[in-house]
Amino acid sequence: MTTPQHKIGSGFGARSTADDVLQGIDLSGKLAIVTGGYSGLGLETTRALARAGARVVVPARRPDTAQEAVGGIDGVEVDELDLADLESVRRFAERFLATGRSAEFVIANAGIMACPETRVGPGWEAQFATNHLGHHALVNRLWPAIARGQGRVVTVSSGGHRHSGIRWDDVQFERGYDKWLAYGQAKTANILFAVQLDALGRDAGVRAFSLHPGAILTPLQRHLPKEEMVAAGWIDEAGNALDPSFKTPEQGAATQVWAATSPQLAGMGGVYCEDCEIAEVTIEDNPGRGVRPYAIDPDEAARLWRLSAGLTGVDAFAPIR
Numbered sequence: 001m002t003t004p005q006h007k008i009g010s011g012f013g014a015r016s017t018a019d020d021v022l023q024g025i026d027l028s029g030k031l032a033i034v035t036g037g038y039s040g041l042g043l044e045t046t047r048a049l050a051r052a053g054a055r056v057v058v059p060a061r062r063p064d065t066a067q068e069a070v071g072g073i074d075g076v077e078v079d080e081l082d083l084a085d086l087e088s089v090r091r092f093a094e095r096f097l098a099t100g101r102s103a104e105f106v107i108a109n110a111g112i113m114a115c116p117e118t119r120v121g122p123g124w125e126a127q128f129a130t131n132h133l134g135h136h137a138l139v140n141r142l143w144p145a146i147a148r149g150q151g152r153v154v155t156v157s158s159g160g161h162r163h164s165g166i167r168w169d170d171v172q173f174e175r176g177y178d179k180w181l182a183y184g185q186a187k188t189a190n191i192l193f194a195v196q197l198d199a200l201g202r203d204a205g206v207r208a209f210s211l212h213p214g215a216i217l218t219p220l221q222r223h224l225p226k227e228e229m230v231a232a233g234w235i236d237e238a239g240n241a242l243d244p245s246f247k248t249p250e251q252g253a254a255t256q257v258w259a260a261t262s263p264q265l266a267g268m269g270g271v272y273c274e275d276c277e278i279a280e281v282t283i284e285d286n287p288g289r290g291v292r293p294y295a296i297d298p299d300e301a302a303r304l305w306r307l308s309a310g311l312t313g314v315d316a317f318a319p320i321r
């Protein structure tokens with residue numbers, strides 16, 4: 001049964017924090033894997049899950065920096081992972097599988113935004129490769145270890161998905177690069193991935209969700225020139241947040257924590273969330289509100305899965321021949 005892409009009246013909102021949505025939820029004995037769980041929204045997610053009793057594995061491309069960031073938090077362990085390097089993804093997944101543990105929550109949070117044209121692996125565009133293909137390979141490799149009957153996979157997308165659907169005729173931007181189209185495509189891919197994973201995984205009791213966390217000043221904006229952020233009205237010349245709709249990191253982490261843990265979403269999946277709610281479908285250009293129809297289209301989702309499985313060589317659901 002597919003879940004309608006409509007609000008459910010969660011009672012939470014844009015100002016809810018990760019701790020708010022975890023009120024009364026005991027995560028003792030549960031394990032979460034949070035990619036990028038040592039910076040920005042990921043760090044707040046790690047902190048909140050750990051406070052609620054979960055063990056949190058933080059795979060990091062800079063393990064020393066990660067260790068410094070999460071060092072004081074009980075129940076958190078750091079491992080090594082570079083999502084732009086499929087060998088690194090394989091090694092991390094194999095190390096995790098070898099521990100014999102299972103994960104109730106996998107939060108695909110790590111990401112890069114609007115970087116200058118960068119090529120990784122066999123020449124792949126870096127935002128698509130890091131934000132989507134790396135997570136595709138990671139989740140598929142971790143699939144045997146995702147808790148049956150109670151597992152959730154959450155992909156952190158963005159309202160920026162409105163910039164682009166999947167550019168089927170030029171996925172790798174071989175005919176000219178645009179940093180926002182590339183971010184948009186990668187964030188649409190995060191949503192479509194959750195749609196298809198939910199369809200494939202729900203019989204095993206593993207559900208998938210995607211979300212927009214809100215707009216939050218974090219190191220994610222590292223590739224944006226200050227003038228661009230000033231012109232967009234996000235910050236003033238001194239770097240202070242100007243846009244009153246911006247969230248704190250604690251508020252920004254709330255929707256991913258809610259999607260991963262909330263009993264309000266029991267029996268649901270495949271939907272895109274925002275402000276600790278299921279979002280509505282929209283074609284209006286209202287930044288950060290709603291999800292575009294192309295991003296939740298099941299045919300697009302299946303097509304992207306086939307493409308990603310072909311590119312990465314990883315598909316936990318491939319028929320055995």
Ligand SMILES: NC(=O)c1ccc[n+]([C@@H]2O[C@H](COP(=O)([O-])OP(=O)(O)OC[C@H]3O[C@@H](n4cnc5c(N)ncnc54)[C@H](OP(=O)(O)O)[C@@H]3O)[C@@H](O)[C@H]2O)c1
Nearest residue numbers: 036039040041082083084109110111158215216218219220
């Ligand atoms: N902040 C916002 O306003 C906003 C809005 C919409 C969506 N989002 C989404 O929210 C997520 C988290 O963003 P954030 O704002 O918390 O940004 P952030 O502070 O920059 O955190 C991103 C994390 O991803 C990690 N990462 C980047 N490339 C990686 C790679 N190749 N392999 C492994 N890890 C990698 C980074 O590691 P390093 O620190 O080592 O580089 C960092 O830990 C992203 O997916 C972003 O697209 C954020």
